[in-house]
Amino acid sequence: MPRKIATRMMTGLLVLWLAASVAFVAIHALPGRIEDVLAGDLAYPGLREAIAAQWGLDRSLPWQYGQFLLRLAHADLGTSFVMQQPVLAVLQSQLWPTVQLAGSAGLLAIALAIVVATATAGLSGTRGAWAVRVASVLELTFTSTPVFWLGMLLLIAFSFQLRLFPVSGAGGWRALVLPAVTLALPTAGILSQVMRESLEAALEKPFVTTVRSRGVPELTLRVTHVLRHALLPVVTLGGWLIGSLLGGAVITEKMFGRPGIGSVTLNAVTAQDVPVVLAVVLLAAFVHVVISTLLDIAYLFIDPRLRSQ
């Protein structure tokens, strides 16, 4: 078991190192001088020299590479020359709205998926079959819907017609409702599909028959006994969930005119602000790798069967 944990952590580190290396190679593979790449559209006296100094461009390539990795290890994400401040400061100031959005959307998606999957898994009979059919059609529709269109439909219905929620901005919980629902629904569709499959597999297990024979009501059986088993495979989706929420946040923030990491990234892409884009992408990869590594290790503790393999 300690060996398994160590291996998993090493793999995580390896992936992080490779991700950083890919970024480094990408910068150097671009045509043109690195000073010009990093400066974006800007040009003022002293800028090229400042970049050259920060990135050590007069030194050898291996030295630059080592220094690049070292800076990342110290959480030094460099300077945005377009915004003229450290990238870390830019991201820190915009982190909270995105965490709010992605966090609430994630919780909502998980809650929706658990409710729908638990209520419909393995149902039979005429009504049961219809419930499953309706749930699958809804899931498939939401996974096939682009978030920005979903956002517009919600805006039309709840902001322009019913006037329940503000159209844009980030003030208060009311402004969070529509973006969070928008971001949550497509994710919930996929989660719910996976969860129902795994619930149906768990419902086939012999222990279910035993519990049923004790006269335990169906709902209690599902919530207290089967759900735990069914959640295990879902835990492995944790990394994917984080990635999908962070990625979806870019479009959702643009859609609803919310501040946040997504808006910053988008502006950076249009302004060719390479250091910011680089930092956001690496940060997302870091979060993704850390979360999925932790979940995989947690998995070893939760499921004893995996330890011996």
Added chain:
Amino acid sequence: MSHVDQFPLGLRARLRWPRSIPAAVLLAAAFLIALAAAMAFPRFVTPYDPLVSDVVHALQPPGGEHWFGTDRIGRDVLSRVIHGARYSLLIGLASMLVSLAVGLVIGLSAGLGNRLADESASRVFDVLSAFPPILLSLFVVTFLGQGIVNIAIAVGIAGIPKFGRVLRSQALVVRRADYVTHALSYGLSRGGIFMRHVLPNVLVAVPVIATIDIGSAIIAVSGLSFLGLGPQPPTPEWGVMLAEGRDVLRVAWWPSVFPGMAITLTVLSFAVIGKFLQRKYEVRAR
């Protein structure tokens, strides 16, 4: 009985025409065929030119003259949606081909090669999927620049691990299948077995995976277009139309509702058919 089920189907059984096709699949296929026809000959189907504006009739609600209404500068939304199929589907298709080509090469060498090949391929997939797909695409667009070709490449790169992983596991299954073991025991050459048995049985999974995943490619491409990184106005691409529609959302719902519906129906149709094929031809999802 159960252990028989675990053997992968042979090529012939996979290629057999399915006995019964559910209504939903037929409906989805009909929609896609209609879309393909509209894509091939948009001028025959559309009542108006998608680019010609008619400011006098701007933002007219759906009605007799304009079934889907008109947009901010009086262009016919129906004509634009039909013409847009070409852009959105072809860019989606192109990006899927990028993922497929690279994923096939890496996935096959991982599934059929030695342990080192498998391990390094898995790390490549790990690294690529460590980046959220949209952010990875944004990263690529930052470097390559904006435009139709570049967003196709960007979305394609983000899709590599998905294709690669499926094709790797498909190759692993086929490699261990009985017909391959038997062919080996007959003393057939490895190259011959690869060409005659392994490659066709792996490739047979490709249309299935492609049908399932082209939907997410179309959504990703229209997302980047919505963000303004792909085709530029006045191109009647669905994502671009949605971005334009967002600006007039307060006064008119139709310029944004119809292109979005086109995306969703297209992606949904591919998903329905893909799921059906997947069940029918025993292709593993992941």
